[in-house]
Amino acid sequence: MTPLPPKIEIIAVGTELLTPYYQDTDSLYITQRLNDLGLTVSFKTIVGDTTEDLQQCFRTALQRSDWIFTVGGLGPTEDDRTREVLAAALERELVFRPDILDRIKTLFKKLGVSMSAANKKQAYIIQDAAVLDNNNGTAPGLWIEEGNKHIILLPGPPRELKSMFESSVWPRIQSFRSFFLVRRTLKMSGTGESFIESLISDLHPQDSRLNLTMLSYPGQIEIHLTGRSETSEYEAQALVEELRMHLEQRLTPYIFSTSGEELEAVVGRLLTSKQKTLAVAESCTGGLLGHRITNIPGSSGYFVGGVQAYSNQVKLELLGVPAEQVQRHGAVSSEVAGSMASGIRSKTRSDFALAITGVAGPDGGTPEKPVGLVYTALAYEGGIVCERNIFPGNRETIKIRSTQKALSMLLKHLSSPQSGAHPGRKP
Amino acid sequence: MTPLPPKIEIIAVGTELLTPYYQDTDSLYITQRLNDLGLTVSFKTIVGDTTEDLQQCFRTALQRSDWIFTVGGLGPTEDDRTREVLAAALERELVFRPDILDRIKTLFKKLGVSMSAANKKQAYIIQDAAVLDNNNGTAPGLWIEEGNKHIILLPGPPRELKSMFESSVWPRIQSFRSFFLVRRTLKMSGTGESFIESLISDLHPQDSRLNLTMLSYPGQIEIHLTGRSETSEYEAQALVEELRMHLEQRLTPYIFSTSGEELEAVVGRLLTSKQKTLAVAESCTGGLLGHRITNIPGSSGYFVGGVQAYSNQVKLELLGVPAEQVQRHGAVSSEVAGSMASGIRSKTRSDFALAITGVAGPDGGTPEKPVGLVYTALAYEGGIVCERNIFPGNRETIKIRSTQKALSMLLKHLSSPQSGAHPGRKP
Numbered sequence: 001m002t003p004l005p006p007k008i009e010i011i012a013v014g015t016e017l018l019t020p021y022y023q024d025t026d027s028l029y030i031t032q033r034l035n036d037l038g039l040t041v042s043f044k045t046i047v048g049d050t051t052e053d054l055q056q057c058f059r060t061a062l063q064r065s066d067w068i069f070t071v072g073g074l075g076p077t078e079d080d081r082t083r084e085v086l087a088a089a090l091e092r093e094l095v096f097r098p099d100i101l102d103r104i105k106t107l108f109k110k111l112g113v114s115m116s117a118a119n120k121k122q123a124y125i126i127q128d129a130a131v132l133d134n135n136n137g138t139a140p141g142l143w144i145e146e147g148n149k150h151i152i153l154l155p156g157p158p159r160e161l162k163s164m165f166e167s168s169v170w171p172r173i174q175s176f177r178s179f180f181l182v183r184r185t186l187k188m189s190g191t192g193e194s195f196i197e198s199l200i201s202d203l204h205p206q207d208s209r210l211n212l213t214m215l216s217y218p219g220q221i222e223i224h225l226t227g228r229s230e231t232s233e234y235e236a237q238a239l240v241e242e243l244r245m246h247l248e249q250r251l252t253p254y255i256f257s258t259s260g261e262e263l264e265a266v267v268g269r270l271l272t273s274k275q276k277t278l279a280v281a282e283s284c285t286g287g288l289l290g291h292r293i294t295n296i297p298g299s300s301g302y303f304v305g306g307v308q309a310y311s312n313q314v315k316l317e318l319l320g321v322p323a324e325q326v327q328r329h330g331a332v333s334s335e336v337a338g339s340m341a342s343g344i345r346s347k348t349r350s351d352f353a354l355a356i357t358g359v360a361g362p363d364g365g366t367p368e369k370p371v372g373l374v375y376t377a378l379a380y381e382g383g384i385v386c387e388r389n390i391f392p393g394n395r396e397t398i399k400i401r402s403t404q405k406a407l408s409m410l411l412k413h414l415s416s417p418q419s420g421a422h423p424g425r426k427p
Numbered sequence: 428m429t430p431l432p433p434k435i436e437i438i439a440v441g442t443e444l445l446t447p448y449y450q451d452t453d454s455l456y457i458t459q460r461l462n463d464l465g466l467t468v469s470f471k472t473i474v475g476d477t478t479e480d481l482q483q484c485f486r487t488a489l490q491r492s493d494w495i496f497t498v499g500g501l502g503p504t505e506d507d508r509t510r511e512v513l514a515a516a517l518e519r520e521l522v523f524r525p526d527i528l529d530r531i532k533t534l535f536k537k538l539g540v541s542m543s544a545a546n547k548k549q550a551y552i553i554q555d556a557a558v559l560d561n562n563n564g565t566a567p568g569l570w571i572e573e574g575n576k577h578i579i580l581l582p583g584p585p586r587e588l589k590s591m592f593e594s595s596v597w598p599r600i601q602s603f604r605s606f607f608l609v610r611r612t613l614k615m616s617g618t619g620e621s622f623i624e625s626l627i628s629d630l631h632p633q634d635s636r637l638n639l640t641m642l643s644y645p646g647q648i649e650i651h652l653t654g655r656s657e658t659s660e661y662e663a664q665a666l667v668e669e670l671r672m673h674l675e676q677r678l679t680p681y682i683f684s685t686s687g688e689e690l691e692a693v694v695g696r697l698l699t700s701k702q703k704t705l706a707v708a709e710s711c712t713g714g715l716l717g718h719r720i721t722n723i724p725g726s727s728g729y730f731v732g733g734v735q736a737y738s739n740q741v742k743l744e745l746l747g748v749p750a751e752q753v754q755r756h757g758a759v760s761s762e763v764a765g766s767m768a769s770g771i772r773s774k775t776r777s778d779f780a781l782a783i784t785g786v787a788g789p790d791g792g793t794p795e796k797p798v799g800l801v802y803t804a805l806a807y808e809g810g811i812v813c814e815r816n817i818f819p820g821n822r823e824t825i826k827i828r829s830t831q832k833a834l835s836m837l838l839k840h841l842s843s844p845q846s847g848a849h850p851g852r853k854p
Binding site: 297 | 733826
C-alpha cells in the first residue's frame with residue numbers, strides 16, 4: 001500500500017487580506033508548484049495580524065495538516081507576527097542570528113539606504129529552524145520540522161516568495177513527488193468562451209487522470225490541460241498530448257500559443273526570426289501596446305518605438321495624419337487608423353506598424369461612435385489593413401482588448417504563408 | 428460592558444478553488460457588506476469538496492467563530508456536499524421539503540428545460556433551518572441558529588449569491604450593526620516601507636477601535652486606517668482623522684493621496700485645475716507612463732501624448748536628441764533624459780514633459796550602467812530637472828518604479844508654491 005499523500009495547508013497572513021480590496025495570490029503560485037510534483041492543497045486559510053486569531057489558525061493547521069506553508073507576516077513592522085506567534089504555538093524560543101543581521105545590513109548598504117532599527121527583528125529565527133535565504137528582500141524564510149510535520153514560513157511579496165521557493169523550497173520537496181503531472185496551455189484570441197465551448201463540448205475528458213479547464217480574459221481564452229500518472233512523466237505527457245491534438249484540430253484558427261507564451265512574446269519571436277522591425281501609433285491605448293511589447297526581454301531587437309498620439313495635434317504633427325481626414329471622418333475612423341499606421345511606419349522606416357484609435361470611455365461615446373468602438377490598423381510593405389470592433393467592458397478592458405486585437409492582426413500577418421511578400425512578387 | 432464583536436468566518440467550498448487557476452471572489456462581496464455594518468471578518472477558509480476536509484472545517488469554524496458564512500456546494504451534483512456534511516456536524520436530519528421541490532420544478536418549466544433527477548437533492552434542508560429564496564437559481568440558501576451561533580449557507584454563483592444576500596441576508600443582519608466603520612488610505616511614494624515604519628513606529632494605535640495596516644508596492648507604500656465606533660459614524664471618523672493627522676505630520680513629504688487616488692489621478696487632477704498640459708517621452712518604459720496617465724477618465728483634457736523613443740534613431744529623429752549627446756554620454760544618461768523631455772515638450776508645445784531612459788534588464792547592464800539605472804527628467808517653463816536612480820527588481824518592477832518616479836517629480840513640482848512660476852517673475 002502506498003502511503004497517503006500529505007495534507008497540505010497554506011496560511012496567508014495579513015489583515016489587508018480580510019478587506020474587500022485584497023486577495024491572496026501567493027497561494028496560487030505555491031499550489032502550482034506543488035501540483036507540479038503531484039501534490040495537492042487541502043486547505044487555504046486567510047487570517048489577519050491579530051495574535052489570537054493567528055494562534056488559533058496555527059493550532060488548527062498543526063492538528064489537521066502535515067505540511068503548512070505560511071505566507072506573509074515576516075516583515076519588520078509591529079504587525080508582522082508570524083514568527084513570534086508560531087514560536088509560541090510550537091513552544092520554541094526566538095533566537096538572534098547575527099549572521100542574518102549582517103546580511104540585512106549588507107543589503108541596505110548595497111541599496112545605499114541606512115537600515116532602520118525595526119529590521120533587527122528580522123534577524124530573530126525560531127529555534128532549530130533552517131533559514132531560507134531571501135535574495136530579494138530582508139525577511140529570511142524558515143523551514144521547521146515538528147514531529148513528522150513540515151512548516152515553511154515564506155515572505156509575502158511575490159518576488160521574494162517566488163525566488164525563495166525556487167531556490168530553497170523546491171529542492172527540498174522534490175523527494176516527496178507522488179505523481180507525475182504534465183500541463184499544457186492553449187492560448188487563443190479572436191473568439192469567445194461559449195463559441196470555443198461549443199466546438200469542443202464532446203472533448204471534455206472522461207478519464208479521471210485528465211483535467212480540462214477553460215479560463216476567459218479580455219481578448220483571450222485559455223484552455224489548461226493537466227495529465228497525471230502514477231508511473232511516469234511519459235504517460236502523463238502522452239495523455240495530455242492526445243487530448244491537445246484533438247483540441248488543436250478544432251481550434252487551430254484561434255490558437256496563438258501552446259507553450260504558455262503571451263501574444264506579445266509570440267509576435268516578438270516571429271519578428272526576431274524574420275529580422276523585421278515594428279513601430280506603433282497609439283491613441284486610446286495611450287502606450288499600453290508599446291508597454292506590452294517592451295515587457296518582453298530583448299524587444300529592443302525589433303521594436304523601434306512609436307508615438308502616443310492622444311491629441312489630434314500630435315496625430316497631425318508627429319504622425320502626418322491629414323487634418324482634412326480627421327475633420328471629415330473623425331479621429332476614431334478607419335482612415336485615421338490607417339494614416340497613423342502608415343505615418344509611424346514611414347517616420348521610423350520600420351517593416352511593420354500597428355495603430356490604434358478608439359473610444360475607451362466612460363465618456364466621449366456618441367450613437368455613431370459608441371464607447372468601445374476601436375479601429376486597429378497594420379501597415380506593412382504591401383499596404384494597410386484595418387479592423388473595426390466594438391469592444392465590451394470598462395476603460396481598462398477596452399484598452400487591453402484593443403492591444404490584443406492589434407497584436408493578433410500582426411501575428412496573423414506574420415503567420416500567413418505570403419508574409420513579408422511584396423505584392424506582385426511570388427512568395 | 429459592551430459585548431465583543433462577533434467572530435465571523437467565511438468558508439468557500441469547491442475543489443476548483445484549490446487549483447492555481449481560480450480564486451474565491453464571493454468572499455470579497457460578503458466582506459464589503461459586513462464592513463458596511465461595522466462587522467469585520469476574522470477568518471476565511473477555502474476547502475475542497477472532500478467530505479472529511481469539509482467536516483474538519485465546519486468543526487473548526489463552529490469552535491472559533493460566531494457567524495459562519497458558507498459559499499458553494501449547494502448544487503445538485505455528487506460533489507455538492509455542504510448541506511449533508513454540515514447536517515452531520517450539527518447532528519441534525521435532512522428534511523425533505525415538497526414546497527421547495529415545487530419551486531425548482533416551476534423554475535425548470537419556466538426555462539423550458541426538464542428537471543434532472545439530481546435536482547431533487549436540493550429540496551432537502553437541514554432541520555430547523557430557515558430557507559433563503561434563490562431568485563436566480565435552483566439552490567435555496569439556509570439560515571441556521573445553533574446555540575448563539577448563526578450559520579448561513581449561500582450558493583456559489585455570484586449572481587445568485589448577491590441577489591440572495593441582498594434580499595434575505597441583509598435584512599436579517601441589520602439589527603446586528605455593532606459598529607460604525609470608517610476607512611482612510613494614505614498613499615506614499617519616494618521612500619521605503621522600513622523608513623516609513625521608523626518614522627511612525629510610536630503611532631501604531633493601542634486603541635483596539637483603530638487599525639493600521641501598511642502595504643508595499645513597487646514605488647508605493649500605503650497605510651490603511653480603519654476606525655470603529657459603537658456609538659456613531661462621527662466618532663469612528665474622529666478616531667481615524669486624529670490618527671491620520673498625526674501620521675500626516677510625520678509623513679507629509681511622501682504622501683500623495685489621502686483619498687485612495689492613484690498617483691496618476693492626483694497628477695491629473697492638479698493639471699486639470701491648473702489648466703496645464705503634459706507630454707511624455709519614454710525609452711525603457713515603452714509606453715507604460717502614457718498608459719498609466721490615460722487610465723484616468725478625462726485624461727484627454729491634459730495629456731497630449733508623446734513618443735516611445737525605444738531605439739536611438741527615434742530619440743534623434745522624433746525627439747531631436749543631439750546624436751553627439753548619445754555618442755558621448757550614452758542613451759542612458761541625464762543629458763539624454765533632459766533632451767528627451769525638452770524635445771517632446773517643444774514638439775508638442777505642452778506645459779510639462781516627462782522623460783524616462785534606463786536599463787530595464789535583464790540584459791544590457793554594464794558595471795557603469797547596471798540593470799535598474801534609470802534617469803527621469805521633467806521639463807517645464809523654468810527649465811529641466813533630472814533624477815538618477817538605481818531601482819531594484821525585475822524588468823516589470825523597474826518599469827513601474829520608473830513611471831512612479833517620473834509622476835512623483837511632476838507631482839512635487841505641481842505641489843510646490845512656485846509651481847508654474849516663470850523664472851524671474853514673483854510667484
